[in-house]
Amino acid sequence: MSATILTPPATPRRVRRGPSADMLRLLMVLALILAIIVVGAVVTDRFMRPENFANVFEQATDLALVALGQSLTVLTGGIDLSVGSMISLLSVLTSGLIDGNSAMVLPVCLGILAGGTLLGVLNGCGVVWLRVHPLIVTLGMGAILQGVALLYTRAPIGSIPDGFDSLAYGRVAGISVGGAATALIFVLVAAFLRYTNTGRTIYAVGDDSQAARLLGMPVRRVILLVYGASGFFAAVTAIYLVSRFGSGQPYAGADYTLASVTPVVVGGIALSGGRGSIFGTLLGAYLLAILNDLLNFLHVPTQIQLVAEGLIIMAAVSIHVERGRRS
Amino acid sequence: MKSTRLVLCSILLCGTTPVAALAEGYQGAPRTELFNPALTSCIRDTSAFKKAGPYVIGFSNAGLGDSWRVVALDELKQGAQDHKDVIKKLIITDAGHDDAKQVSDVQDLVSQGVDLLIVSANTEKALDPVVTRAMKRGVPVIMLDRRISSDHFVTYINASDPEMGRLWAQWIVEKLHGKGNVVMLGGQAGSSPNENRMNPALEIFKQYPGIHILDTVYSDWSPVKAKQVMQAVIAKYGHSINAVWSAHGLQVPGSIEAFVEAGFKPGEIPMHTTADINGALQMAIKYKVPMLEVGDPPSQYRLAISVALKVLAGTPLPCVVTVNSQIAVTPGDETASIRGDLPITDLVVPNGAPDMLITNDLGPNYSPSTAHIDYPH
Numbered sequence: 148m149s150a151t152i153l154t155p156p157a158t159p160r161r162v163r164r165g166p167s168a169d170m171l172r173l174l175m176v177l178a179l180i181l182a183i184i185v186v187g188a189v190v191t192d193r194f195m196r197p198e199n200f201a202n203v204f205e206q207a208t209d210l211a212l213v214a215l216g217q218s219l220t221v222l223t224g225g226i227d228l229s230v231g232s233m234i235s236l237l238s239v240l241t242s243g244l245i246d247g248n249s250a251m252v253l254p255v256c257l258g259i260l261a262g263g264t265l266l267g268v269l270n271g272c273g274v275v276w277l278r279v280h281p282l283i284v285t286l287g288m289g290a291i292l293q294g295v296a297l298l299y300t301r302a303p304i305g306s307i308p309d310g311f312d313s314l315a316y317g318r319v320a321g322i323s324v325g326g327a328a329t330a331l332i333f334v335l336v337a338a339f340l341r342y343t344n345t346g347r348t349i350y351a352v353g354d355d356s357q358a359a360r361l362l363g364m365p366v367r368r369v370i371l372l373v374y375g376a377s378g379f380f381a382a383v384t385a386i387y388l389v390s391r392f393g394s395g396q397p398y399a400g401a402d403y404t405l406a407s408v409t410p411v412v413v414g415g416i417a418l419s420g421g422r423g424s425i426f427g428t429l430l431g432a433y434l435l436a437i438l439n440d441l442l443n444f445l446h447v448p449t450q451i452q453l454v455a456e457g458l459i460i461m462a463a464v465s466i467h468v469e470r471g472r473r474s
Numbered sequence: 475m476k477s478t479r480l481v482l483c484s485i486l487l488c489g490t491t492p493v494a495a496l497a498e499g500y501q502g503a504p505r506t507e508l509f510n511p512a513l514t515s516c517i518r519d520t521s522a523f524k525k526a527g528p529y530v531i532g533f534s535n536a537g538l539g540d541s542w543r544v545v546a547l548d549e550l551k552q553g554a555q556d557h558k559d560v561i562k563k564l565i566i567t568d569a570g571h572d573d574a575k576q577v578s579d580v581q582d583l584v585s586q587g588v589d590l591l592i593v594s595a596n597t598e599k600a601l602d603p604v605v606t607r608a609m610k611r612g613v614p615v616i617m618l619d620r621r622i623s624s625d626h627f628v629t630y631i632n633a634s635d636p637e638m639g640r641l642w643a644q645w646i647v648e649k650l651h652g653k654g655n656v657v658m659l660g661g662q663a664g665s666s667p668n669e670n671r672m673n674p675a676l677e678i679f680k681q682y683p684g685i686h687i688l689d690t691v692y693s694d695w696s697p698v699k700a701k702q703v704m705q706a707v708i709a710k711y712g713h714s715i716n717a718v719w720s721a722h723g724l725q726v727p728g729s730i731e732a733f734v735e736a737g738f739k740p741g742e743i744p745m746h747t748t749a750d751i752n753g754a755l756q757m758a759i760k761y762k763v764p765m766l767e768v769g770d771p772p773s774q775y776r777l778a779i780s781v782a783l784k785v786l787a788g789t790p791l792p793c794v795v796t797v798n799s800q801i802a803v804t805p806g807d808e809t810a811s812i813r814g815d816l817p818i819t820d821l822v823v824p825n826g827a828p829d830m831l832i833t834n835d836l837g838p839n840y841s842p843s844t845a846h847i848d849y850p851h
Contacts, residue, residue: 153731174800191586206578302690305600312603345517390574393623394602396664402572437577443582449537449568 150289161168169424172415175466176430179459180437194444197321205323207436209384209391211429213327214402215336217379218428219373220341221411224353224420225281229270229289229459230384230407234400236296237263238384242395243303250309260382266292267378271371281374289404295399303396306391307395315391325387326446340425349373353420399473410435413463434459499815504796506634515631516793518628521731523614524788525589528562529784532574532584532588533765534579536596536665537571537619540695540724541829542750545843546619546772550592551849552836553779555723558850560783563851573600584613590782591615599666614785618778621768628785631778631795632667633696633770638799639671639721642747643678645766646685646717648809651747653684654716657707659729661695661721667770668692670720688715693725697753715744720771723751727828730757745807751801753828755818764807767818769800773832800833 164397213230220227223445234420244255266288317324348369351359351427360366384403388393411420413434414427438459442452502508507515522637531554538544547566554564567583569576576596580605581590591613595601598621605615606626617630646656656679672690679685688711692734693700708715726748733743745764748754758765774797781795802821803814821832827841834840837839 193586196585198668199582201586203580206581209574232532236613287536303597316603316607341662388574391603392597393603394599396597396600399573402574436578439578440582440841442566443579445587446565447571450567453570 154345162280168422169427173363173424174428175429176414176427176434176463179463180430180434183358183434183437183441187437189443190395191444195208196442199440201318202324203433203436203440204326205315206440207432208323208325208329209335209387210403210406210410212347212380212387213384213407214428215333215425216377217407218411218414218416218425219336219349219376220424221408221416221421222282222349222353222420223373224356225274225370225373226408226418227267227285228282228336228404229231229252229266229292229398230337230377230381231402231404232289232411233263233266233298233378233381234385234403235325235401236292236299237382238389238395238399239300240294240305240395241389241398242307243300243384245305245307245389246281247308248308249310252308252311256386259386260379260407263378263380263385265373265378266442267381268371268375270378271374273427274374275367277368285374286383293397293401300397303394307393309333310323312390312393315387325390330429333425337425347367353422355421409460409465413460415463431463434463479544484553499800499802499821500798502798504634506637506796507792510597517790518793519626519790519799520614520785521611521788523590523628523785525786527560527786529560529589529783529786530563530565530587531561531590531592531779532565532583532586533567533592533596535566535568535585536576536594537569538570541842542695542722542724542770542772545773545831545834545836546579548836548840548842548847549772549775549834550618550778551847553776554849555847556776557564557779557783561779561850561851566780569596571596573667575599576601577604580608580688584608584611588613591785592618592782593622593627594618594791595620595622597662597667598666598669599664603627616778616782616785619667619774621670625668625793629781629791629793629795629798631781633774634796634798635667635670636674636794638768638770639673639675640678640751641651641768641801642671642719642766643675645803645809645812646719646810647678647682649764649807650685650716652682654712655688655689655714656717656719657684657711657715658690659700659704659706659718659720659725660690660692661725663692667758669722677718693728694723695724697725697728698732700725701732702728702834704729705736706733708732712736713738713742716747717744723754726754727757728750730763731753731760733758749832750828750833751828752823752826752832755802755822755832756828757825758804758818759822759824763804764805765818766807766812767800767802767821768800769802769833771829771835773833773835773843774837787833805835 245251270285270288274281278283315325348364352366352369390398410428410431414431416423544555554561569579600624602624605622609615609626615627617627619632621630646813660672674728688705690705718729726746741762743761743763747766748765749769801815802818
C-alpha cells in the first residue's frame, strides 16, 4: 500500500460493534439449522445418519462458492447479477475445451479461472469508470455472457475424463472433498477480510464509500478486486458443476444469479454493504441445503418447498433488519 | 375399427365433455422389438436385485413443466395403487427442471433407503454421474422416459424416441419428394427425448441432399415459447419453410398459431409432425395442415411400476422396454413408408380440451386438472 494512502483504522467505528452483532446473526442461522435437525431427528431416524449430513455438506458446495463471491460485492454495497450467465458460459467452455481429454484439464481449468476473474474485473471497470450502478453493469454483462454461451452451443457440450467427477462426488473418510475445500476457502477469505488492510477496506467502502475515498483508501482498486473475486468464484463454481454434471450446459448457471444472493442475506450481510460476516453466507448455504434435504425426507412437494424456502428467507432477513435497526 | 367407431359415437353423445384415451389403432406387441434387426436382444439379469417385499420405491422426477408430465405422474401413482399390496410407499421428488436439485434429490432418495429408484432425468448428461453412483451402491435404477447418457441402469422404459424421430423425418422427406426446407422445432435442449428424436431424424435428412435444415430452435416443450421462436423463424424464412419437424405435440399448437398470425391461410401452413396432444390434431383439421402423429403414451409411467416389481423379483428384462407408439396421419397424407394405424380424424377428440393427451389410459373420465389419484405414500 502506498505511503500516501492512509491506512484504514484497524477496526472502524461501526465495525467495532460488528463482531458481537455478527456473532448474534451467525448464532441465529445456526439456531435455524439446529431446529431443522431436531425436526428431522423426530420425524425419521434415517435423517440423523452421518451419510445424510455428508450429502448435505456436499450439496451446499455450489451455492456456497458462488455466494462467497457475491458476499464480497454485497459487502461493498454492490451486487453481481452476471454470475449466473458467467457460470453458464464458463461451464460450457470448460467441458467443451476439455472434451474428455485428461491432458487438457489443468490448462483449461487455469484458463477458465483467469477468464472468470478477467470478466469480473471488467464488471468492476464498468462500476468504477462508467459510474453506472453495479446492478445495471452486471445485468448487462450477464445478458452478453448468456448470449455468448448460446452462440457457443445451444445444447450440453463436451465431456470430462474419468476421475474429474471426484471433485464433486469424492469423499475422504466419508467427508466430501469439494465441501471441505469450500469450507477451507471460506476460512482463508475470512482471514483476508479480517487481518489485511485491503480486507478491512472492503467493509469501509460498503459502510461509506465517500468517507473511504476522502480518507484516501483505494476504493477503485477494492471494487475491481471484489468483482474480480466474484468472477473467480463463479469460475470455480462452473468447474465444480461440470464435475458434478459431467458436462457443461448453456443454462447451467441460470438459477444461480438470484440464488447466490439468498445465502448472503440469510447469513446476515446487509444489502447496503459494510456489515456482516462471510461465515453467515456459508451457514446460509448449509441452511438452504439442509432445508431442502429435510423437505425431501418429509416428502413435501416441490411447490411447498419453494414456499418454505421463501418463508425462511423472509424470516431470517426480517430478524436481521430488526437487529440492524436496534444497533 | 369397430371399437373406434363405438368410441367416436360415445364422444358425440358426450357432447362437449372432455374424454380421453379413446381411439384405438395398433394394439400388438412393441413394433420396435418385432422389427429389431439384431439377431439377439439385450436382456438384463436382475437376480442381484431380488428381495422380499413390501417395497419402498423412490421416483426422482425432472419436473412437471408441461401437461404431458402431469398426466404421466398420475399414471405412475395409479401404477403404485394397482400394486398397493406389495408397495409400502412411493416417494416422489420433483426437481422443477433443475439439474442441481435433481442430483440432490437422487442422493436424498438413496439415503432414505429406497429399495428401487425410478429416475426421469432432466438432462441426460447431468444426471449420469449420480445415477451411476447409485447403481454402484447396489440400488437398482430404472430410467423412465428420459434416460442418462451412459447405460449404467437396469432398464430404460420409453416409447422409442429414435423410432418417432425417424418416422417423422422419413415422412417429411417423402412428402417433399426429397427436396425442401425443414425447420427443426425441438423440445428441451439436452433432454434425452429431444436428443434421441432429433439426432436420428437428422441422420435421415442428411441422406437427402435436397433437404435443407433452415434452422433449429427449442421450445422447452411449451406452446408459448414455440410461438415466440417460430414467429422469429417465420419472419426470417416466410413461405420458403416447407416442413416443421417437431419433437412432440406440446409445442405444435404454438407453431401453427404463429403461422396463422403471420397470414398463412388454411392449406398454406407447412406440414408438422406431432405426438399425443389433442390441440395439435384439432388445428391440423381446422387449418388443413398435413400432419403425422407418432404417439408417446404417458401410460409408460404406469408400466414403470410393473417393471420395477419385476426387477425386485429378479425377473430378466429387456435392457430397453418400449411401449407402442400409435401412428396417425391426416387423410391423404400417407406416403410409401408411412401408413397410419388410423387417420388423425379418428384419433382427434373434436370437443376435447386442447391440452388433452389422447394417448393416456386413465379412463374416459380422467382429467389432469381435477384428478386426485390415491397411492401408497
